[in-house]
Structure formats: C-alpha cells, structure tokens
Amino acid sequence: MKPPSDDDLLEIFAHARRRDREEAPAWRPDLLEGPRRRPQFTLRWALAGLVAACVIVLLVFFTDAARKEPSLSEVLPPLLDSPPGELFASGESFLLTFEAPSDFLLTEPLNLNLP
Amino acid sequence: MERAIADQLEALHPDAFGWALHCCGGEHGRAEDVLQNAYLKLAQQRAQHDGRSSFKTWWFGVIRFTAHEEFRRLRHRESLLGRLLLQLGGTAQDPRPSPARKMELDERTAELRRCLAQLPARQAEVLHLVFYQDLTLNEAAEVMRVSIGSVRQHYERGKARLRTLLQPDHLHETTV
Numbered sequence: 001m002k003p004p005s006d007d008d009l010l011e012i013f014a015h016a017r018r019r020d021r022e023e024a025p026a027w028r029p030d031l032l033e034g035p036r037r038r039p040q041f042t043l044r045w046a047l048a049g050l051v052a053a054c055v056i057v058l059l060v061f062f063t064d065a066a067r068k069e070p071s072l073s074e075v076l077p078p079l080l081d082s083p084p085g086e087l088f089a090s091g092e093s094f095l096l097t098f099e100a101p102s103d104f105l106l107t108e109p110l111n112l113n114l115p
Numbered sequence: 116m117e118r119a120i121a122d123q124l125e126a127l128h129p130d131a132f133g134w135a136l137h138c139c140g141g142e143h144g145r146a147e148d149v150l151q152n153a154y155l156k157l158a159q160q161r162a163q164h165d166g167r168s169s170f171k172t173w174w175f176g177v178i179r180f181t182a183h184e185e186f187r188r189l190r191h192r193e194s195l196l197g198r199l200l201l202q203l204g205g206t207a208q209d210p211r212p213s214p215a216r217k218m219e220l221d222e223r224t225a226e227l228r229r230c231l232a233q234l235p236a237r238q239a240e241v242l243h244l245v246f247y248q249d250l251t252l253n254e255a256a257e258v259m260r261v262s263i264g265s266v267r268q269h270y271e272r273g274k275a276r277l278r279t280l281l282q283p284d285h286l287h288e289t290t291v
Contacts, residue, residue: 006246009274012281013246016224017133024132025147027125031154 123170124157130248134175137243138182141228145185153181172250172257179240179258230280238273241266 124131132150139145153174156162162177164170231239237259244255256266 006274009242009246009277012223012227013243015221016227017130017247019221019224020133020136021129023143024129025150027128029121029125031151032121032124032158 120157120164120170124154124174127171127174131174131178133247134243135178135182137231137240137247138179139185140232145189149178149182149185152185153178156181168257169254172254175244175248175250175258176260226281230277233280234273234276235269237261237265237269238276241269242273242277245270 131153132146135146135150135153136143139149153162156177164173167173168176231242234242240259241252241255244250244258245252250258252266252270253263255270256263259266
C-alpha cells in the first residue's frame, strides 16, 4: 500500500489515466485472430524456394560432371625443355677478368690487395 | 487463441494503451503501433505466458520490450533514411505532436508527461507502473526486469524529483 502522503501524485496520475482512456483506440479482437496464417504461408514459400535451389544446384553439378574435359598436361605444350646446366656460368668468368678503363684513377690506398 | 486470454487482453486494453503511451513518450501514433505489434506477437505465438508471473505484469513486459524494439528501429530509420529524406525535400515526419494535437491534450496531463520526460527512464517507468497502473513495487520489478531493491530506489528518488518538477514555480521556470 502506498502511504497517504502520495495522494497528490495519485491524483495527478489518475487524471492522466482518465484522459488516456478517453483517447485509447477501441479494442479490436481481429488483431488476435487475423494474421496467424501468415507464418504458414511464408514457411510454405520458403520451403518451395529451398527445394528449387537444391534442384538447380544438383542440375549444375551433374551437368559439369558429365562434360569430360582434357587434363592440363595434355592441353599445354611442353615447357622448360632445355637441358639443365650451371646458372650464370658465363657471367662469373667475365666478372673475374674485367678491368674498367677508369681503374688508374683510383689512389693507391683505395686499391685493395687481397691476399 | 484461448478465450480466457482474449478476455484478459480486452480487459487490460485501455491500461495497456496507457503503458504503451508512456513507453513511447506520449506519442499516440507510435503507441498504437507498439500495441498492435505486441498483439501480433501473441497472435503469432512469438510471446507466450508461462505462468511464472501474473498475466498483467507479463503482458506489460511484452509491451515494454516491443516499445524498445520499435524505438531502436525508428532511431535506425531516422539516422539513415530520415536524414536522407530531410535533405531531399523535408518529407520526413516530425515526431513532435502537431499544434492541434497539443491543444487537444489536457494541460495537467501534458505537464505530467513533460515532468516524467525529465526523469531518468527507470524512475519514470516505476512511477507510471505504481501510480498509473496501480502495480506493486514487486510487480513493477517484474515488468522492468530489475531487482526489487533497484525498483525501490528508483521509486523513492523518482517521487522526490517529480514533486520538485511539479511545483508551480519550477513549472513556470521550465515553460518560460
């Protein structure tokens, strides 16, 4: 029970309640009855769509499986058929004997004498 | 739907509308939509009373939850589509009541609604449930899905704050 000191608030809220009741929309029992069939309807269409999608997937799968395609090794020409050898064999000998024309410009201390 | 439940809903309909109106900040159209959606949940059996609480507190909990769903949906729509429509031609709906609607509202009811809107949501809810819907604090706690201790705290603080806001000099300050 609310203490009697709350009567002021009770009176204000009771007044608001009376006002709201006057403006409340009328009770419509059809709100509780009408749309119950709706989920069955949507469920039926969802199932039909699912079955159709499965049929399409199966058709595509079997169509692709039936079509025989040659393997990649048969289709492509032979690649990299040159004989194996040492990589950069010619380049290494060239670098060892190379002398640049400007080598005489280098000062003596900068010339490296490798043991 | 069972006849007994339909009869209970019919008996609760005016109070349920009052609760929906509170949950929607006094917006008549939105409250009607919320209540209609709550009835739809019952009709589609998306909400069922399991008997753990009274039918009234359970039903008010469903309405409260539906109003929160509606509010989130509305906020999302206003944030994207509403802004776009406003930019394109100002065709978006103004959520505030029209001047004609304001005139229709009783001044005391409007004052009460204005003061409740200034309270924290939980305090306003518990005051509405206790004073307007005549629920006990335990029942209000069930509707709001909070503990009884929390509800009691919101109730006491809300009452004190509402009395301050309803004082004539305070009302004069806020309206001027």
